[in-house]
Amino acid sequence: xxxxxxxxxxxxxxxxxxxxxxxxxxxxxxxxxxxxxxxxxxxxxxxxxxxxxxxxxxxxxxxxxxxxxxxxxxxxxxxxxxxxxxxxxxxxxxxxxxxxxxxxxxxxxxxxxxxxxxxxxxxxxxxxxxxxxxxxxxxxxxxxxxxxxxxxxxxxxxxxxxxxxxxxxxxxxxxxxxxxxxxxxxxxxxxxxxxxxxxxxxxxxxxxxxxxxxxxxxxxxxxxxxxxxxxxxxxxxxxxxxxxxxxxxxxxxxxxxxxxxxxxxxxxxxxxxxxxxxxxxxxxxxxxxxxxxxxxxxxxxxxxxxxxxxxxxxxxxxxxxxxxxxxxxxxxxxxxxxxxxxxxxxxxxxxxxxxxxxxxxxxxxxxxxxxxxxxxxxxxxxxxxxxxxxxxxxxxxxxxxxxxxxxxxxxxxxxxxxxxxx
Amino acid sequence: xxxxxxxxxxxxxxxxxxxxxxxxxxxxxxxxxxxxxxxxxxxxxxxxxxxxxxxxxxxxxxxxxxxxxxxxxxxxxxxxxxxxxxxxxxxxxxxxxxxxxxxxxxxxxxxxxxxxxxxxxxxxxxxxxxxxxxxxxxxxxxxxxxxxxxxxxxxxxxxxxxxxxxxxxxxxxxxxxxxxxxxxxxxxxxxxxxxxxxxxxxxxxxxxxxxxxxxxxxxxxxxxxxxxxxxxxxxxxxxxxxxxxxxxxxxxxxxxxxxxxxxxxxxxxxxxxxxxxxxxxxxxxxxxxxxxxxxxxxxxxxxxxxxxxxxxxxx
Numbered sequence: 001x002x003x004x005x006x007x008x009x010x011x012x013x014x015x016x017x018x019x020x021x022x023x024x025x026x027x028x029x030x031x032x033x034x035x036x037x038x039x040x041x042x043x044x045x046x047x048x049x050x051x052x053x054x055x056x057x058x059x060x061x062x063x064x065x066x067x068x069x070x071x072x073x074x075x076x077x078x079x080x081x082x083x084x085x086x087x088x089x090x091x092x093x094x095x096x097x098x099x100x101x102x103x104x105x106x107x108x109x110x111x112x113x114x115x116x117x118x119x120x121x122x123x124x125x126x127x128x129x130x131x132x133x134x135x136x137x138x139x140x141x142x143x144x145x146x147x148x149x150x151x152x153x154x155x156x157x158x159x160x161x162x163x164x165x166x167x168x169x170x171x172x173x174x175x176x177x178x179x180x181x182x183x184x185x186x187x188x189x190x191x192x193x194x195x196x197x198x199x200x201x202x203x204x205x206x207x208x209x210x211x212x213x214x215x216x217x218x219x220x221x222x223x224x225x226x227x228x229x230x231x232x233x234x235x236x237x238x239x240x241x242x243x244x245x246x247x248x249x250x251x252x253x254x255x256x257x258x259x260x261x262x263x264x265x266x267x268x269x270x271x272x273x274x275x276x277x278x279x280x281x282x283x284x285x286x287x288x289x290x291x292x293x294x295x296x297x298x299x300x301x302x303x304x305x306x307x308x309x310x311x312x313x314x315x316x317x318x319x320x321x322x323x324x325x326x327x328x329x330x331x332x333x334x335x336x337x338x339x340x341x342x343x344x345x346x347x348x349x350x351x352x353x354x355x356x357x358x359x360x361x362x363x364x365x366x367x368x369x370x371x372x373x374x375x376x377x378x379x380x381x382x383x384x385x386x387x388x389x390x391x392x393x394x395x396x397x398x399x400x401x402x403x404x405x406x407x408x409x410x411x412x413x414x415x416x417x418x419x420x421x422x
Numbered sequence: 423x424x425x426x427x428x429x430x431x432x433x434x435x436x437x438x439x440x441x442x443x444x445x446x447x448x449x450x451x452x453x454x455x456x457x458x459x460x461x462x463x464x465x466x467x468x469x470x471x472x473x474x475x476x477x478x479x480x481x482x483x484x485x486x487x488x489x490x491x492x493x494x495x496x497x498x499x500x501x502x503x504x505x506x507x508x509x510x511x512x513x514x515x516x517x518x519x520x521x522x523x524x525x526x527x528x529x530x531x532x533x534x535x536x537x538x539x540x541x542x543x544x545x546x547x548x549x550x551x552x553x554x555x556x557x558x559x560x561x562x563x564x565x566x567x568x569x570x571x572x573x574x575x576x577x578x579x580x581x582x583x584x585x586x587x588x589x590x591x592x593x594x595x596x597x598x599x600x601x602x603x604x605x606x607x608x609x610x611x612x613x614x615x616x617x618x619x620x621x622x623x624x625x626x627x628x629x630x631x632x633x634x635x636x637x638x639x640x641x642x643x644x645x646x647x648x649x650x651x652x653x654x655x656x657x658x659x660x661x662x663x664x665x666x667x668x669x670x671x672x673x674x675x676x677x678x679x680x681x682x683x684x685x686x687x688x689x690x691x692x693x694x695x696x697x698x699x700x701x702x703x704x705x706x707x708x709x710x711x712x713x714x715x716x717x718x719x720x721x722x723x724x725x726x727x728x729x730x731x732x733x734x735x736x737x
Binding site (some may be wrong): 061063065115118119121122123125126127129130131133134137138140141142253257260261264293294296297299300301303304307308311355358359362363 | 451455457503506507510512513514516517518520521522524525528529531532533534535641645648649651652656706710711713714717718720721724725728
């Protein structure tokens with residue numbers, strides 16, 4: 001008997017994915033600067049990494065502190081494959097090398113996942129941290145394969161060019177990353193729709209009930225981790241092709257922490273959250289680190305503020321506005337939002353001033369005469385300290401006031417919207 | 423024999439230091455369910471505060487003041503940070519302490535710079551304590567052991583013999599009942615968190631000058647104390663004690679030995695040559711593999727005894 005299926009064309013979804021693909025294609029035509037291109041290439045790699053991480057944290061409820069293990073080991077195997085191609089010992093298109101990285105990630109996902117996924121929750125977090133440290137120490141212990149402190153460098157312009165693509169120019173690397181990024185995004189989204197993806201959600205929300213229904217929670221976590229490790233490996237391979245070097249930093253706790261920060265800032269509750277988070281994070285790292293030594297401090301503060309006040313990340317903040325916009329009430333909130341934003345900026349300016357002055361004073365090699373926001377001053381004189389302190393205090397007071405206004409308006413609108421529905 | 427005794431003494435003093443760190447972590451974990459990622463950062467703060475105070479006033483005032491300062495910071499963190507994120511669940515709490523660890527490390531960069539600071543052993547504690555065969559055992563190592571043991575005994579007495587200790591013990595298992603009896607459980611949480619931080623700070627004061635005081639010290643010790651807690655069994659103080667000594671001895675002994683697996687095989691008549699598969703793995707000396715051993719131990723424990731050495735609960 002034929003099974004009848006009704007599946008309407010999901011126009012919105014097609015439009016969204018089409019727009020994403022168009023964005024990938026068109027972005028380098030708009031941002032033509034070389035710096036923008038490197039940044040976008042890194043964003044593409046990091047988007048895959050963060051999405052794969054969210055398969056654990058967001059979809060499977062597994063907080064991992066060692067995700068860089070899979071991307072880093074994927075990168076190491078890719079760099080060796082690339083060098084073999086360079087020597088002529090291996091005939092493999094460079095374009096498909098991310099598959100090698102992904103496979104390496106998958107194999108190590110099977111090995112380490114067997115140990116880590118036996119437990120969930122806090123214990124999983126600690127074990128993943130231990131595995132991360134274990135691998136990092138091992139990488140430094142075997143210089144034969146991993147190249148020790150200096151890492152292993154390579155050359156991506158090897159093998160026969162395909163349709164004239166040599167991966168010499170940065171734009172070709174960008175499009176390689178963009179193509180893989182798009183494909184991985186589609187694949188990871190499709191995975192959330194499969195029975196495994198749904199079961200991962202169930203295991204995240206209520207493992208006991210999932211076991212009662214007859215699922216082995218450990219197996220679900222294991223499969224989810226293995227698949228996630230595959231995509232992490234792909235991202236590691238792409239970063240290897242992009243930078244042409246792989247060092248122990250690729251498997252370090254710093255990188256594992258970075259992907260956690262990016263994913264959480266973007267929002268773990270929505271599929272597109274980590275994408276937003278990656279864009280913000282790479283921008284922070286690449287752009288801000290050029291301006292100030294204290295960029296990690298700002299990133300940490302931003303992260304803490306998100307944990308304290310917006311645990312759903314940027315994505316949830318956006319998603320919260322949608323019903324208000326649909327009810328055409330966003331205009332009433334615009335003014336309080338603007339006030340809060342302005343107050344926040346004032347407070348932030350005060351904070352930046354204080355932090356930068358402390359850096360100038362504590363680092364003896366730097367001159368204490370500095371300029372910030374177009375104003376020159378001496379960090380040792382009391383006047384800038386009073387000025388920035390006043391900015392910070394005034395900004396914080398105003399922010400508290402504005403936040404209360406936003407809360408009141410928000411509550412009123414929500415109340416009315418819910419009243420209409422009832 | 424000489425090597426054995428010296429390394430055993432060193433291992434015990436390092437293990438006691440590890441226990442000072444892991445006991446705070448375990449207490450906070452079993453009381454509040456919070457795995458404090460920033461615990462090692464409190465250790466680092468203790469060392470830096472002690473450095474700052476000892477250059478201005480002296481080492482002995484620092485021994486008292488630095489842990490108290492760190493404990494105060496810990497209480498503030500609990501009151502204004504952790505308590506706010508508590509309603510979002512344990513993952514949010516863990517993430518909060520993770521962010522805090524980042525922030526403390528960057529703040530240390532900001533104030534004290536990126537290089538190691540010169541936090542030295544006070545002159546009155548320099549010199550040899552007694553001789554073990556031909557080598558001298560330093561006074562400071564003995565002092566470290568003395569402080570740790572005194573601290574541990576007083577904590578044990580405080581937990582078992584005082585009123586607040588009994589309330590803490592009761593709050594460990596039945597927080598609602600304790601609250602219903604009129605005790606302020608959130609304040610107990612705050613005290614315990616501050617106490618744990620102060621313990622970590624004290625470990626920093628005596629460990630900072632024995633080893634090295636630098637911004638990377640938190641990241642170096644943090645994973646090790648997590649390993650201790652997992653190996654000993656989550657939430658078990660006795661387990662943490664055994665695991666601390668075990669890992670302390672494991673690390674100090676392995677650094678001094680150049681045994682290889684190839685040597686072990688040779689005893690059974692298998693020769694490892696350059697052509698043997700994985701030759702580089704078999705011929706790594708134990709001293710070089712030392713950083714990996716605690717993590718290997720953790721993995722083995724997880725496979726063969728998932729609840730840890732003395733743990734009672736699984737998962």
